[in-house]
Amino acid sequence: MASMTAGFTAARVGTAGFTAAGLGPAGSSGCSSGTTMTDGDILVRGCTWHGDGGQSSHDWSEEEEKRKRKFSPQPPPPLYRRLLLRRRWLALLSFSLWSPLIKAIHITSDPIGRSNKMRLVGLTGGIASGKSTVSNLFKASGIPVVDADIVARNVVQKGTGGWKKIVEVFGNDVLLETGEIDRARLGQIVFSDPEKRQVLNRLLAPHISSGIFWEILKLWIKGCKVIVLDIPLLFETKMDQWTHPVIVVWVNEETQIERLMSRDGCSEEQARDRIDAQLALDWKKSEADIVINNSGTLDETKEQFQEVLRKVSGPLTWKERLRSRDGLFSIVACTAVGLLLAQKNLL
Ligand SMILES: CC(C)(COP(=O)(O)OP(=O)(O)OC[C@H]1O[C@@H](n2cnc3c(N)ncnc32)[C@H](O)[C@@H]1O)[C@@H](O)C(=O)NCCC(=O)NCCS
Ligand SMILES: Nc1ncnc2c1ncn2[C@@H]1O[C@H](COP(=O)(O)OP(=O)(O)OP(=O)(O)O)[C@@H](O)[C@H]1O
Known part of the structure; x- marks a missing residue:
């Protein structure tokens, strides 16, 4: 194709009999040459170049050629290639993905690890097993409880x-x-x-x-990083799927009935009715990520709580980081900046 510049987008008329868009079937071009097209000939907007190294039937000016390139009859490459070829999209994508990563590295390097958390901790148990007692310990440690x-x-x-x-x-x-x-x-x-x-x-x-x-x-919205959800019916309502870790405050049945009767001034029968209205506490214990045994003294519970607090305040998972207000904000902000730069052709 002597008359074609490198990268010129035109189709080689081959066995597929490819036709330039909107110009009718191959061979019926508006070109006045009237030449019959054969394998190896090239068609651009109805004008044919011969693939035999001969001269083209038209002398196109460079501007015209550039303009014609826009109307490439070449079949488009697959979508993934087209996206890959678009530098801007790649840059934008990496901008959006890298920003939380950088933030995450920053958080991991924070020895206290308090800078960016959104952890929903599930706190549950049986009636009068001691959930409120444990949730008060969380509150006293500065962790908000719903x-x-x-x-x-x-x-x-x-x-x-x-x-x-x-x-x-x-x-x-x-x-x-x-x-x-x-x-x-x-x-x-x-x-x-x-x-x-x-x-x-x-x-x-x-x-x-x-x-x-x-x-x-x-x-x-306030920017709280760890939130404890104290929900007696966490498993019954299947809300455990939204929380991690799930802490179950467990007591033996005898202690549970005793404490319930003494707190609510109810009979043993009433206490048992209330206990039976919930899933078995032993089953909840088996489903827990963390178990606090509250059958002993308050001091024993407080001791266990210190270890629980350490776990709950530990490093965050990726999901938790992205769920935080700061994580979401950084993604939105970086995507906006990326879009702006892409619009201004700076990427
Ligand atoms: C039945 C009601 C009026 C009794 O009120 P009361 O002031 O006596 O008890 P209180 O609300 O403090 O609940 C005490 C405990 O009972 C247990 N409990 C409450 N409701 C339920 C229930 N529907 N099923 C099983 N256990 C329950 C929980 O362990 C709770 O911690 C009240 O509990 C209620 O409206 N319950 C339905 C709402 C509910 O499901 N609450 C649980 C929150 S997930
Ligand atoms: N370790 C403990 N030693 C002695 N008493 C306790 C202990 N833990 C809790 N109690 C008492 O047991 C009762 C029940 O505790 P708590 O109210 O914390 O249970 P709960 O699981 O929140 O109950 P509910 O399901 O009704 O909301 C309360 O009167 C509390 O003071």
Whole structure:
């Protein structure tokens, strides 16, 4: 192709009988030469070059040639090659990926490791097994706790959506004179009747989960790096999949019943009903990442807690880093900068 410059994008008319886009079938070009095209001939916008080293039937000016290159009839390369050929995309991608990596290296080199964390720790157990006792230790160590029992109380306050649903289903019998929910009464009903308990759970589940979500969001916005979720029904509601590690506060059954009866002033039967309303504590223990045995004294629990605190404050996984507010911010910021540079053709 004597008359073609290197890299000229034109198709060699071969067995496929390739045709320049929009110009009709090969051989029917608008070119006035009227030459029949054979294997090895080249077609550009209806003009044919002969592959025999001869002169072209037209003398194209350089500008025209450049313009014509835009209308390349060559089949496009596969998508991955086209993307690879685009320097800008590559640069942008690496910019976005490397920024959190650099940040991660910085965090790993931080001996305290406190600079960038978003760890959702699940704290659960059985009723009266000592979750609140352990969550108070977390709070005292400066780690914020989202307490599902408190959220569950807030979503049934007088006039709220949860309150309306309870009144609709359980009637005015479960209301105090003030109009607030009579928790003791409702507790008696639902802990002695699994079906009614399920109804209550279904009514409140969306309110409780969105309440928990907002609490986490508020702490995340504040930049909290480790958040403990104290949820009695963590496994029952399958929320354990969102938390890691899962800490189970375990006690032997005898101690659990004793503490429950003494705290709530209930009978042994009532205590057993409440315990039976949840998955077995021994099973929860078998599913835990970390177990705190709270059957002994408070000091013994505090001792175990120190080790738990050390684990929970340990180096973060990649997922945790990317989930942090700072991690997300750095990805967004670097992508924005990358886009800006790409737009200005600086990459
Ligand atoms: C039944 C209610 C009114 C009893 O109130 P009360 O003030 O007596 O108990 P409190 O809310 O403090 O709960 C004490 C403990 O009971 C256990 N518990 C509470 N609700 C449930 C339930 N639906 N199923 C099994 N155990 C439960 C938890 O271990 C909890 O820590 C109240 O617990 C409630 O509204 N429960 C439904 C909401 C819920 O599922 N809460 C758990 C949060 S995940
Ligand atoms: N190690 C301990 N020694 C003695 N008493 C304890 C110990 N741990 C907890 N208790 C007591 O046992 C009771 C239950 O503890 P706690 O309220 O922490 O349990 P919980 O799991 O949060 O209960 P719930 O499921 O009802 O929310 C409380 O009265 C608490 O003071």
